[in-house]
Amino acid sequence: MCGIVGLFLKDKSLEPKLGEMLTEMLITMTDRGPDSAGIAVYGDDTEGRAKLTIQAANPDVVFEHLERDLAAAINEHVTVRVKDTHAVIDLPEDKMAEARAALKEMRPDARVMSAGETIEIYKEVGLPGDVAQRFDIPQLTGTHGIGHTRMATESAVTTLGAHPFSTGPDQCLVHNGSLSNHNSLRRTLAREGVMTETENDTEVAAAYLTWKMQNGHTLGEALEAGIDDLDGFYTFVVGTKDGFGVVRDPIACKPAVMAETDQYVAFGSEYRALVSLPGIEDARVWEPEPATVYFWNH
């Protein structure tokens, strides 16, 4: 089991409340996944700037003087916002590769959670409510976001095994289910130069989609291809800078409910996750069809 929630806002007036709404949705899914929780939020987009979210098991050491050291290394102004075990680095967009390389050198213990223009990912081991609290998730604003509560089956309960997984700029993926061909697919991707960091099955799915998109597929096409290439049980929710997509395997055992109003499109593993949303009583509520790709774009 696992729990997934997702919210794609159409109404800009709800953007300041994105974190609050997602947190409430996430907490209702605690009993589907009490091991760990994570959230990806697509926030404000500043021209020419990018965000790098990193995580460290020993944040006191890793994040100390990070702003100063990184600025010196790439010779540009950066700001570092520390939130518990995570830090969001704001930097010039064209310095992303350089900054990541420098970081690898000077802070080898830091793990990259996400990189992109608007994405921030926070994930940790623990109850979803506690995780949301640690990272001040209710305070986050943004256009869309995805959350996950994990009940681990395929790899250990660790921070890096938690979802969302991000393997490309502004991309993220969460998963309810288990993949059975992830080891062979991981080797195939490695031969193509797409590396994964963990033993986790979901990360392979995320890397697969990134690889497809690097080769000119749109997210929709990558998801279509995934229906043939990914073997196992899955309900996936994916995020990109502009959009939000959903796909279920052809057997569709893993639950999924969606709701749409003029204000938002919402996803929940169960209807329970959606009950607190404004206007849910009059929303169009439906279950996504098996082996069918759904996608919404800003």
Add this chain to the structure above:
Amino acid sequence: MLTFDLGEKGLRALHEELHAQTQTTNETAWEIVNPKGSHAIAVGLDAPIEVTVRGSTGYYCGGMNKQATVVIDGSAGPGTGENMMSGKIVIEGDASQYLGATAHGGLIVVKGNASSRCGISMKGVDIVVHGNVGHMSAFMAQSGNLVVCGDAGDALGDSCYEARFFVRGEVKSLGADCEKKEMRPEHIEILTRLLAEAECDAKPEEFTRYGSARKLYNFDVDNAGDY
């Protein structure tokens, strides 16, 4: 009518009250408000009472029901009415996957659509869906009737035994060992009764009957070498 606020009092308190009702109870009408998609609402009832849930429910609403009528004034989550023995469940909206799984008796009515695996392993229950049913419906169905007024998804009645399926619309595909069957007067009679009980105005003559080809679960001497 007694109104029970589930959001305020919780599931355990609800079942303490509902399970305390006996054969001769005078408290026959119940209303549950604030269900908020909670799991296992009104399960294991065994009294001639009518329970109306105002809103959508989560997993297993009305499961193991005996005698009672459960009305869901909203949509229903996975496994609604699983292993029901008798009584009735009416879902005003849509039903999620494996509706009426392994249910032995009674009637389940869905006014909207039912999702995948509707009536999986049904063992005597009657299910009437006003709309469509999803893929693998009536998988391994053993007895009872599944009536679909709309269309059926892929692999209807896969590996079924002696259950009957009546579909008015299209069947996307039939499952292994499920075949189209002749509609005889006794089937029209069953269908007429079920449609009336389900308050559905479809005409029995518009339906096609499907059922087991009986090849999968009967021993065929030509296959003796395979054992």
